Amino acid sequence: MSDHPTPPPAPPTGTEAPQPGAARKLVAALLGLTAVVTLMLCAFALPSVNGGPHKxxxxxxxxxxxxxxxxxxxxxxxxxxxxxxxxxxxxxxxxxxxxxxxxxxxxxxxxxxxxxxxxxxxxxxxxxxxxxxxxxxxxxxxxxxLAPFPEDDPRGAGFSAAALPLVFGGMIPAVLLARLFPGRTGLRTRLAGAVLFSLFAGTAVTAFLQWGTGSLAGDYWITALGLSLGLAALSMTFVGLEALTGMAGFGVGAAVMMLLGNPLSGLGTGPYWLPGGWAALGQLLPPGASGSLLRANAFFDGTGAGAPALVLTAWVVLGLVLILIADRRGARTVRTGAASAEPAPAAA
CATH class of the missing domain: 3.40.50 (Rossmann fold)
Known part of the structure; x- marks a missing residue:
């Protein structure tokens, strides 16, 4: 009989030992997903339930x-x-x-x-x-x-359907550009890509809504420039958030735009159909301001376009500030790394 203790049996081939804390991680993930779904339901349902003329x-x-x-x-x-x-x-x-x-x-x-x-x-x-x-x-x-929707779309269905594509139109290019041109070296390329995408997408979407579905009226180029400004406000903000705080900041921004900006935009109802505080908040976010600017340019010859254009410009400036801060932080990191990598001077 050997004096050495018998080693514990090895786990069966093809299986892995359970990781410590896996159950806690699973519970936390499930609770987080449940909270997100609940918030989405509240964000989309409450404005509809409480909808009606408010002042x-x-x-x-x-x-x-x-x-x-x-x-x-x-x-x-x-x-x-x-x-x-x-x-x-x-x-x-x-x-x-x-x-x-x-x-x-x-x-x-x-x-x-x-x-x-x-x-x-x-x-x-x-x-x-x-x-x-x-x-x-x-x-x-x-x-x-006095101001009807066009004859080809008398209920404004195409106009109302533009809210969600506007949000995704700001999110998707930010993610794609971050994957194609990562790091500080690609930051300026991402900025240029966001601006060019906003111009291309704004002209293309306006052309589709105005001539493809007949949902818009008014001057095409003014409407297209306004829509491009709305897309730039979203895409540049997302690029800045991702550059400065990574995907965590991008996720927070996406949640705000999806859960608040989209249902509170008033694109299909008009802002006066939402409770006062909700309507005001929605008009301060890019989806709501983009919808108001699009409505003003497409149906009212630009009347009322000043306030939403100013809001969108402020979001563009915010995106530029975030990108600038991320660029400066990256430059400091590079200088610090270069200084630490220099060899010490040889002793005399």
Missing amino acids: APIGVSGPQAAARSLEKTLDGDEWDVTVYDSAEALTSAVKDREIIGGLVLAPEGIDVYTATAGAPLAGGALTAMAHSVAAEQQTKPTVHE
């Missing part, structure tokens, strides 16, 4: 007593009512995007003025409310559309 600006015109009475009746959480002296003043306000539409009271009935391309769902709610008011007066409203 949507409308106008009222007609005999002074009747117009003031209707103002008091309608003004509240749903509608923000302004009384105008004439129908011409009201329609000018609609075209200038000061209001989304309005009612003109006349002895023979009610005229409803809407701008469906500016606020599709809120405009529909205004028309339905006008029918209710007209029914009380035993008459029927006459609807006048």
Whole structure:
């Protein structure tokens, strides 16, 4: 009988011993994925559930007593009512995007003025409310559309479908360029690639929506440049996040744009269909600002384009700042590595 202890049996061939902490990692991963799915559901469901006109600006015109009475009746959480002296003043306000539409009271009935391309769902709610008011007066409203969607796409389906491709249009080039031109040496190439991609994709997508599906109107080149600015705001921000913080920062940025920017963009509904705070946040993110700029250029001859263009420019500047910081940090790392690699001077 040997005095040496018997060694433990080896694991069967073709199997590996379980790694310590594997169960904890699995549980953490599953909990994280569950949280992401739940957040996605909340981000997409809550704006829809709580959707409706929220302080949507409308106008009222007609005999002074009747117009003031209707103002008091309608003004509240749903509608923000302004009384105008004439129908011409009201329609000018609609075209200038000061209001989304309005009612003109006349002895023979009610005229409803809407701008469906500016606020599709809120405009529909205004028309339905006008029918209710007209029914009380035993008459029927006459609807006048001041800014419709094009005839080839009267419901604006193609325009509404552009929100998600805009987000992916900023994410995918950032990932692809990071794989093709990695590191600090490829950072300037990635920046140039993001700018050129935004220009190419902006012109191509605008051409498809305007001539392929008939979903856009207005000047093609102005609309294309606006869409290119929106794509640049997204792609350059993602390039900057990836360059400075790696895929972790890129993932955070992607989650913000997907879970907040996309459902809060108001591209298909118009911003007044979301609760006030959600609508304001959505317009400060690139998808919402891109949608507003696209709407202004395509249907309102650029009226209202200033604010979203300024927001998108700020995001482009943010992306440039992140890229510059990443470049400076990489340069310092290279200098530090070169200094540590120099041989020590020989002793005399």
